[in-house]
Amino acid sequence: MAKVTILGATGNVGLFAAHTISEIPYVSDMLLVGRPGREDFLAGCCRDLSDSFAARGTDVRLSYSTSLADARDSDIIVCTAGVPRKPGQDRNDLAFENAKIVAETARTIGQVSPDAILFVITNPVDVMTAVALKYSGLEPRQVFGLGTHLDSMRLKSLIAHYFRVHVSEVHTRIIGEHGKSMVPLWSATTIGGIRIQNLPTFSGLPTQEMIETVRTSGEAIIRDKGATVYGPGEAIATLVRTILGNENRILTVSSYIKSEIHGIGDVCIGVPARINREGVFPVAIRLEDDEIAGFSRSVAKIQKITAKVMERLEKTQ
Numbered sequence: 001m002a003k004v005t006i007l008g009a010t011g012n013v014g015l016f017a018a019h020t021i022s023e024i025p026y027v028s029d030m031l032l033v034g035r036p037g038r039e040d041f042l043a044g045c046c047r048d049l050s051d052s053f054a055a056r057g058t059d060v061r062l063s064y065s066t067s068l069a070d071a072r073d074s075d076i077i078v079c080t081a082g083v084p085r086k087p088g089q090d091r092n093d094l095a096f097e098n099a100k101i102v103a104e105t106a107r108t109i110g111q112v113s114p115d116a117i118l119f120v121i122t123n124p125v126d127v128m129t130a131v132a133l134k135y136s137g138l139e140p141r142q143v144f145g146l147g148t149h150l151d152s153m154r155l156k157s158l159i160a161h162y163f164r165v166h167v168s169e170v171h172t173r174i175i176g177e178h179g180k181s182m183v184p185l186w187s188a189t190t191i192g193g194i195r196i197q198n199l200p201t202f203s204g205l206p207t208q209e210m211i212e213t214v215r216t217s218g219e220a221i222i223r224d225k226g227a228t229v230y231g232p233g234e235a236i237a238t239l240v241r242t243i244l245g246n247e248n249r250i251l252t253v254s255s256y257i258k259s260e261i262h263g264i265g266d267v268c269i270g271v272p273a274r275i276n277r278e279g280v281f282p283v284a285i286r287l288e289d290d291e292i293a294g295f296s297r298s299v300a301k302i303q304k305i306t307a308k309v310m311e312r313l314e315k316t317q
């Protein structure tokens with residue numbers, strides 16, 4: 001049985017993730033961490049969630065704290081702490097402000113819970129994963145970000161809808177930045193096990209329109225309702241379940257790659273990775289030429305932003 005800690009638990013994503021994670025059968029303990037001054041709100045969240053456990057018949061020990069020290073002995077720590085973007089902002093506009101939060105948090109986590117897996121949600125998630133990896137001192141397998149998993153699920157759903165098939169029939173991936181430079185892998189997209197290019201109807205698929213919808217999905221939801229909550233919350237639970245259940249699923253998350261993909265690497269970015277109780281292990285893949293070019297551009301962009309953020313962080317330490 002496992003202890004899962006959620007940082008930023010008073011926020012939109014953290015609180016809904018607490019609800020989705022509580023449904024995972026391997027979870028015995030859940031700790032909600034918020035900032036000092038938020039004790040009453042955290043207590044209220046615990047009571048409200050406990051009622052949902054009672055109604056559902058879930059047996060999870062739930063507690064809250066405003067001290068990161070209480071995250072000790074966690075199996076997984078989900079970091080949603082940080083500011084979200086406002087309408088009109090790019091995720092990368094949050095980079096430095098959130099990097100300060102993630103660096104400080106990761107440093108403490110590395111000390112109090114060195115065996116944990118640290119799962120980063122805070123945006124811009126690829127850059128924050130690199131910051132968490134560096135400042136926690138944990139191994140690359142222990143630190144990963146939600147990356148392009150949610151984007152891949154958004155694309156999967158659009159394809160399933162277009163072909164009028166159940167989502168479970170569609171396999172697809174988006175790699176690269178969780179942001180504008182994301183790269184859809186049509187070469188790795190199948191429907192009912194058949195490569196999408198081998199389906200005659202593929203030629204009519206509005207691929208550009210679909211990928212643009214995915215690229216702007218978060219932005220559109222934030223504009224209309226203030227925050228993306230249910231998509232990320234369910235996606236987070238999928239990842240936590242995959243780890244705790246030692247499922248060895250291959251999901252597309254932000255992970256440190258050395259040179260696994262066509263020699264491209266030294267960056268934290270969305271790539272297919274095998275995920276189990278030990279953590280996250282990027283899978284080497286071969287891509288089409290246009291996909292390599294897109295991925296290289298995305299990697300160069302994230303490397304540049306990451307380097308800038310690291311440099312600024314070092315000056316503040």
Ligand SMILES: NC(=O)C1=CN([C@@H]2O[C@H](COP(=O)(O)OP(=O)(O)OC[C@H]3O[C@@H](n4cnc5c(N)ncnc54)[C@H](O)[C@@H]3O)[C@@H](O)[C@H]2O)C=CC1
Pocket residue numbers: 007008009010011012013014034035080081082083084085094098101120121122123124125146147150178227228229232
């Ligand atoms: N990677 C992904 O796919 C997604 C990432 N996000 C990101 O997750 C983060 C949280 O989003 P929301 O829950 O919507 O935001 P929110 O504003 O509702 O919650 C933010 C949480 O972070 C905490 N926080 C803020 N500043 C802090 C600080 N200085 N120290 C410690 N904790 C602090 C707040 O107390 C709150 O609990 C944002 O960065 C957002 O962009 C959100 C959705 C999807």
Ligand SMILES: O=C([O-])CC(=O)C(=O)O
Pocket residue numbers: 084085091123150217218219222228231232
């Ligand atoms: O768009 C945002 O800022 C939140 C997010 O990352 C998403 O839902 O994909």
